[in-house]
Amino acid sequence: MEYVPLIVVLALFAGAHYWGWKISQPRQSDFDAINTYAAANGLKVSKISISGNHWRYWLRGHVLLSNIARIYVINASTLDGKHQEIHVAVDPMSPGALKVLQEKSLPNR
Numbered sequence: 001m002e003y004v005p006l007i008v009v010l011a012l013f014a015g016a017h018y019w020g021w022k023i024s025q026p027r028q029s030d031f032d033a034i035n036t037y038a039a040a041n042g043l044k045v046s047k048i049s050i051s052g053n054h055w056r057y058w059l060r061g062h063v064l065l066s067n068i069a070r071i072y073v074i075n076a077s078t079l080d081g082k083h084q085e086i087h088v089a090v091d092p093m094s095p096g097a098l099k100v101l102q103e104k105s106l107p108n109r
Contacts, residue, residue, distance in 0.1 A: 018095040023092055024068040026050055029088045033097045041050050042048060042078040043084070051087065071101070083107070 031048065038045045049105045056101040058065065065071075069091040075085050083106040 002033075012075070020068050022026055024070060026070055026072075027090075030070055030072065033090065034072060034088065037088070037098050037100075038076055042079050043074075043086075044079075045074055045076045047075040049073040049075075057089070064094075064104070065089055066091055075106075 006019065007094065035045065038064060049072065051073050054065055054069065054071065055061055069089045071087065071089045074086040074088060075083070076086060085104050085106055089104040090097065091099060
């Protein structure tokens with residue numbers, strides 16, 4: 001009986017950790033939102049990478065993201081052949097489908 005509170009606390013901690021991990025996994029709706037964003041901005045997506053570096057955006061731009069936000073790095077090219085790297089986030093804790101965190105041009109390959 002003396003270990004019951006400890007077991008309950010550990011079970012709650014493990015459940016919260018599992019729930020956060022499960023929510024932060026990539027979803028098909030994220031990729032659909034990325035493709036919609038790319039089509040609206042005249043971009044052709046060549047690669048989508050998953051990024052877990054939340055601190056980079058918190059420290060550089062004071063962007064408010066939850067710990068369960070899903071962050072993606074998109075490599076795309078414009079219609080005139082310029083290459084771009086676009087960092088976007090999908091945050092389940094805030095409304096809105098896609099949040100652009102950073103855009104930068106890449107040298108042509």
